[in-house]
Amino acid sequence: MKNNNLGKFGIIGLGRMGRCLIEGASKAALLRKEDLSFTTRHAETAAKLAKDLGIRAAASNRELFESSDTIVLAVKPQNVSDVVGELKGLNSKGKTLISIAASVRTEQLEQALGSKVAVIRAMPNTPAFVGAGMTAICAGAHASQGDLDRARALFAPLGRVAQVDERHMDAVTGLSGCGPAYIYLILDALTEGGIKVGLPRELATELSAQTVLGAAKMLQETGRHPAALKDEVTTPAGCTIDGLVELEEGKLRITLIKAVVAATERAKTLSGSG
Numbered sequence: 635m636k637n638n639n640l641g642k643f644g645i646i647g648l649g650r651m652g653r654c655l656i657e658g659a660s661k662a663a664l665l666r667k668e669d670l671s672f673t674t675r676h677a678e679t680a681a682k683l684a685k686d687l688g689i690r691a692a693a694s695n696r697e698l699f700e701s702s703d704t705i706v707l708a709v710k711p712q713n714v715s716d717v718v719g720e721l722k723g724l725n726s727k728g729k730t731l732i733s734i735a736a737s738v739r740t741e742q743l744e745q746a747l748g749s750k751v752a753v754i755r756a757m758p759n760t761p762a763f764v765g766a767g768m769t770a771i772c773a774g775a776h777a778s779q780g781d782l783d784r785a786r787a788l789f790a791p792l793g794r795v796a797q798v799d800e801r802h803m804d805a806v807t808g809l810s811g812c813g814p815a816y817i818y819l820i821l822d823a824l825t826e827g828g829i830k831v832g833l834p835r836e837l838a839t840e841l842s843a844q845t846v847l848g849a850a851k852m853l854q855e856t857g858r859h860p861a862a863l864k865d866e867v868t869t870p871a872g873c874t875i876d877g878l879v880e881l882e883e884g885k886l887r888i889t890l891i892k893a894v895v896a897a898t899e900r901a902k903t904l905s906g907s908g
């Protein structure tokens with residue numbers, strides 16, 4: 635395996651997302667185990683992960699930062715200020731800090747670290763666990779195209795990557811970050827609809843999942859407007875229009891729009907929520 639451009643690689647907070655990242659990067663041959671180190675909050679968690687995964691647990695967040703070229707900050711938003719407090723004053727020249735903490739702005743990290751550190755903010759989502767994730771990345775004030783390229787390479791094995799302006803990151807959180815939960819709710823309801831009309835649960839689940847997957851793929855691969863694709867399924871006086879009328883009466887569309895807006899508003903406040 636060749637370590638191409640991530641250099642010495644450290645993850646502060648090797649939780650679910652952190653593990654997903656190293657798994658993807660290792661499979662894509664971007665990382666060698668010997669170049670990887672990590673921290674967790676609890677020493678016993680770190681000892682177990684080091685043993686299970688065969689990777690080095692750093693002695694502290696400071697030690698990890700000093701010994702890494704690319705550092706991923708993967709702790710919960712409410713733990714970020716403690717971590718950056720520990721890192722303050724360290725030499726960040728030539729390093730790239732990639733933060734996946736929801737709602738934490740690059741400017742907050744730059745100010746807290748008190749240096750011209752190159753910061754990339756990223757927002758992945760959980761389908762990354764099966765290689766079908768959606769990650770948005772944006773650059774802080776001191777990050778270069780090379781830093782963005784490194785971040786893109788890191789998230790690419792986990793699905794699609796979009797580069798956005800930072801002002802859109804809370805909206806990204808409200809849509810693709812939280813979105814899998816909205817779709818699971820829809821999948822559960824579609825499955826129960828199938829059960830209500832007599833389908834066995836296993837079959838109803840398969841039909842719902844493949845229908846959502848297929849509709850999303852149609853949208854991506856044809857590049858057509860969803861309304862045009864919907865019209866194609868909707869025969870005059872057929873069955874689909876009866877289903878659509880129910881969805882309109884149940885206010886599905888406005889409810890989903892409001893869900894994205896509410897989650898975006900919440901994302902704006904998350905890092906200060908303690």
Ligand SMILES: NC(=O)c1ccc[n+]([C@@H]2O[C@H](COP(=O)([O-])OP(=O)(O)OC[C@H]3O[C@@H](n4cnc5c(N)ncnc54)[C@H](OP(=O)(O)O)[C@@H]3O)[C@@H](O)[C@H]2O)c1
Pocket residue numbers: 646647648649650651652673674675676677679680695708709710711713716717734735736757758759760811
């Ligand atoms: N999961 C998602 O859907 C998702 C999607 C996009 C973005 N994110 C973001 O990804 C980040 C991580 O989420 P997650 O789901 O992976 O969380 P997680 O599984 O709870 O992992 C958090 C990790 O941070 C460690 N940690 C906490 N305080 C620390 C400290 N002071 N120093 C070092 N490590 C510390 C924890 O260690 P212990 O285990 O010892 O407590 C744990 O390993 C969050 O900021 C979240 O906003 C998550």
